[in-house]
Amino acid sequence: MKKLETKFTTIRKYYMEHYTELRTYVIGKVRNPEVADDIVQNVFTRLLSLDGIITVETLSNLVYTIVRNLICDHYRHKKFENEYAGYVCSLPCSVQWNVTPECDVAEIKEILECGMARLNEKQRMIYRMNVYDGLAVSEISKTLNMNYKSVENRLGSARKEMRKYIIRMLA
Incomplete structure (x- = not known):
């Protein structure tokens, strides 16, 4: 010391x-x-x-x-x-000052909601908890009292479906 x-x-x-x-x-x-x-x-x-x-x-x-x-x-x-x-x-x-967005927040929110409506109930619930509530997979599995891997797989498939839908809608 x-x-x-x-x-x-x-x-x-x-x-x-x-x-x-x-x-x-x-x-x-x-x-x-x-x-x-x-x-x-x-x-x-x-x-x-x-x-x-x-x-x-x-x-x-x-x-x-x-x-x-x-x-x-x-x-x-x-x-x-x-x-x-x-x-x-x-x-x-x-290039420098391009501030006109291609779609506004309301349109994006509408696209997300329509995309989530296409998911099954469990996927939609898990995806919403992850994206909107900011919960991690472990927190979602505890909240819904589901297996961690099950939540992880459902979130992965929900993300994949949402990605396809969003790309199709914005194209």
């Missing part, structure tokens, strides 16, 4: 003495105080979650290594965001 107290004490002491210095360094690299605060916070969070032995002699090097890696991660993420933004902006307007 003494090692853990020493580790946390060492990190706390380093944090108290070098926080502003580290924050200033990171602000100089990323040019954004909010991002710098996040990076510095993540540095100390990672330090606290490390399993190895942390000593006063190795702490400074470890901190700046973690800072360097987090700054690289930040710029790598920013590069990806910029590339994606460029890709989205390069799309033609018809």
Whole structure:
């Protein structure tokens, strides 16, 4: 237990003495105080979650290594965001802002209800409990007092029938 107290004490002491210095360094690299605060916070969070032995002699090097890696991660993420933004902006307007749905919620609900009406009673009940109530197969089997495999098979066949029906209706 003494090692853990020493580790946390060492990190706390380093944090108290070098926080502003580290924050200033990171602000100089990323040019954004909010991002710098996040990076510095993540540095100390990672330090606290490390399993190895942390000593006063190795702490400074470890901190700046973690800072360097987090700054690289930040710029790598920013590069990806910029590339994606460029890709989205390069799309033609018809592709980019196509917001007219092919069918609305009421139509989809009607298709689902008609499809479920085609199922037998047990399949319909199991399918409804799974889709509308969000119950898992195990929960449905307990609720209906049925065998797990039986519920699983009926749900599978109901899904297959529904899939065929929906594809046929939307084609």
